Amino acid sequence: MEIDKVLFPEDRIQERVMEIASQVSVDYKDKGCLMIGILKGAFVFLSDLARNISSPVEFDFMALSSYGSSTKTSGVVRILKDLDADIHGRDVLIVEDIIDTGLTLKYLMGNLSTREPSSLSICALLNKETIRQVQLPIKYVGFSIPDIFVVGYGLDYAERYRNLPYIASVK
Ligand code: IMP
Numbered sequence: 001m002e003i004d005k006v007l008f009p010e011d012r013i014q015e016r017v018m019e020i021a022s023q024v025s026v027d028y029k030d031k032g033c034l035m036i037g038i039l040k041g042a043f044v045f046l047s048d049l050a051r052n053i054s055s056p057v058e059f060d061f062m063a064l065s066s067y068g069s070s071t072k073t074s075g076v077v078r079i080l081k082d083l084d085a086d087i088h089g090r091d092v093l094i095v096e097d098i099i100d101t102g103l104t105l106k107y108l109m110g111n112l113s114t115r116e117p118s119s120l121s122i123c124a125l126l127n128k129e130t131i132r133q134v135q136l137p138i139k140y141v142g143f144s145i146p147d148i149f150v151v152g153y154g155l156d157y158a159e160r161y162r163n164l165p166y167i168a169s170v171k
């Protein structure tokens with residue numbers, strides 16, 4: 001696989017990330033939120049987003065893995081790293097790189113809601129316009145994209161390309 005076309009150049013991503021950060025800052029103005037970054041893909045998005053948020057934020061991370069091939073989710077999710085902290089009564093914002101089938105987040109929402117947070121919302125950089133198998137309450141989305149495989153800005157193909165400052169398709 002190699003890089004095909006740039007879909008979102010660096011300046012366009014940064015502009016959109018700042019817009020989302022402003023919205024998060026307003027929505028969680030005084031109460032703040034606990035941002036949960038989903039490793040590894042969300043680490044770049046989360047760090048840019050967080051540095052533009054003016055409301056109080058804390059961070060935690062989870063690592064998830066789904067069984068199956070490298071480009072499709074099976075829906076069977078394993079927790080590789082759980083949260084450090086208890087989220088009971090907290091305003092939680094899950095930060096994810098991309099939503100494809102939505103199966104990973106559906107599992108995660110179910111798992112985290114049993115821990116009784118005060119609120120549980122989703123912020124995703126990319127949302128694939130696939131025929132969703134599941135309904136998700138997505139509060140913030142960076143960009144909608146067609147059903148193609150993309151890399152860069154945290155997203156990988158076989159662990160490569162996460163460091164690209166732009167988002168591109170691969171061939
Ligand atoms: P879902 O469970 O099908 O929504 O899959 C979500 C996960 O699959 C994301 O967190 C990514 O790790 C991975 N993924 C889905 N589509 C892409 C893509 O186009 N590029 C890189 N990773 C992807």
Ligand code: MG
Nearest residue numbers: 040041155156
């Ligand atoms: Mg991944």
